[in-house]
Amino acid sequence: MHGEESIRHDLELLDRAMTRRRLLRGGLAIGGGALALPLLGACASGGSTAATQSSGGSIAGTIDFISYVAYDLKFPLMNKWRSSHGIDLKSTYISDQSEVTAKLTSPAGHGLYNLSSYSAQYAPFYKKLGILTPLDMSKIPNYANSMPFFKSGKIWSEYWNFDGHQWGVPFTWGYDSINYNAAKIKPITKTSDFLLPELKNKFAVADDMLGMILMSAQSLGIANPRGLFTTSQLNQIVAFLTKMKKNARTVASGFGDIVNLYASGEIVANISGFPGMQVLVAQKGITTIRSALPEEGSLSYCDTYFIPAGGNDTASVYAFINECLTPPMQAQEAGYLQAGVTTVNGAAAVAAPNRVYVPYNDVTSLFEKAPLFGLPFSPPAGYASFTDWTNAWESVKAS
């Protein structure tokens, strides 16, 4: 792609309505790529195989991938590894997790893909739908080097390893933050600060349903780890968010859009966001953006590779997953996705500019303040479902 087409492509990536993961595409388009390039250059000579435990055997084949842009990790070091092992990559990109659900549950989509990803909380739901495959962990030896949070404990047994099998491999994670321009306003420390009159027309609300609902629930003191709200509680959240929206300058279509709004001086704060936005806005000349985890708490996310049921040619997929857990690849991934990596050695290899995205020194504490909330796909009677959440967010936007 060249010239205007390229710009258009970047803008489209940046400015379509985004969830957090869609942000990754935007971040990649203007920030992540730029940030990663010097690091890629620095690391390109460091081959990944030295630190890799080989999964053995021939791994040549085709990876038929379906997930978000950038989750196929098409950075130079990984590209080099794939081509050196004769692995082709065919990618289908989505804009929301529901597209994976729809594709993999339709008869036409069965067997078409051999690599995908799910947000951690989707695991029980996907297991119920029969679209997960139990993983042969002997083919992913590098998983053993994962941080304790990702290979043991309660969350691990809820989202990655249950019913006697490992169903997915967590590879990227992060949390939702609030951001503000420290040169223009005093620090914002709470979600409820966005209701204050002094911020009227000065901040952007991200079109991020999950982030906005769960951060509001935290602020209202009604959040619970399973993500269950009664209808009355959901109405409380809607009222809170409606008030906040009326105080906002705009509902930004995506995080990339918010970066541009900071740069053009239209806003001095935003909710929700992510710590990497400091870096993205700094690339546009404003170095005073600061991130904060709200005092009331926030939420985390963790995306997980899995092999869809019916997927063939899995030797190359196992090798790919195993390879992405090596320290050199993890170091690249952190900059490429502007997020946290999951292995101990990988985290140690992440370069300083890319360490701002997550607090590697205190992962457990972070997940306590910003839990991986459950999502109500099949809530008990009397509780709002995930669809109710999305409708609630739509009503806030339309109010």
Next chain:
Amino acid sequence: MGIGQGVLTATRRQQTPAPARRRWALLLLLPLGVAISLGFVVPLALLFVKSFETSLGYGQVSGHLTFSSYVTALTSPLYRTVAVNAFEIGGIGTVLTLVLSFPLAYFIRFRLRRGQHTVLLLIMISLFAGYIVKIYAWATILGTYGVINTALQDIGLIRHPLSVLLFSKIAVLIVVTYLSIPVSTLILVGAMQNVDRSLLENARDLGAGGLRAVTSVLVPLSMTGIVASLAYGFVVISGDYITPQLVGGTTGQMIGVPISDQFLSVGDQPLGSALSFLMLAVFVIVYLVLTRLERFKGV
């Protein structure tokens, strides 16, 4: 081929029976018919069926047919609010587009002695620029520190930037009108090409003023183009879901956004399809009403 032979061929063509000519015409139209069927009718039919399926949530559907999506779409205050907003912006934007593009088309068709084709080419070139790029350009122009606010402050008309210029219904109206003007102008110029300049001159000779000549002669004779322009503008503007997201702020939400969200975020394809078909029904009704305007043609 000699002249005599040519005349003979022409004569034979004239003698070709009407049914045979119709068969040829149908044969020539066949590729277009196939393309439209495959690219438009079939997907639309599939979407129509989808609108009656039952959503199981999260992108899944069952084959059980029901009206529930239509009931939701018609009874939910949420969709009513954004639909009204969309049709309001669509209606005003369409009229604005016509008001601005009609004089431009008139100027190109009847006032420009030379360079008509160059101007039309420039208008077409403007269509090649990316849609989102153009919206972003307007965000820059309308912004707090944008060209308009800066100019107004520089000449002393305002002390503080007008925040209403961006992230408002006004911003959406300005952008959608701007985006619709080129196509609308091309449609109107095309319609005016069939209007003989001498008819306007005759009207002037008979004592009509410039405006009277236009309203009494040009407008009726261009009615087909005016109707096409209005229909085009209304459909494109009311259905827009990118512009409201980028410059609409907290008040400029339109129905296209929730439709898009049903497909991309919520995963309720039947509801998204039902909303789309209800929009389509409104567009068809508006089109039928507009075509009644053509009765004024040639008055």
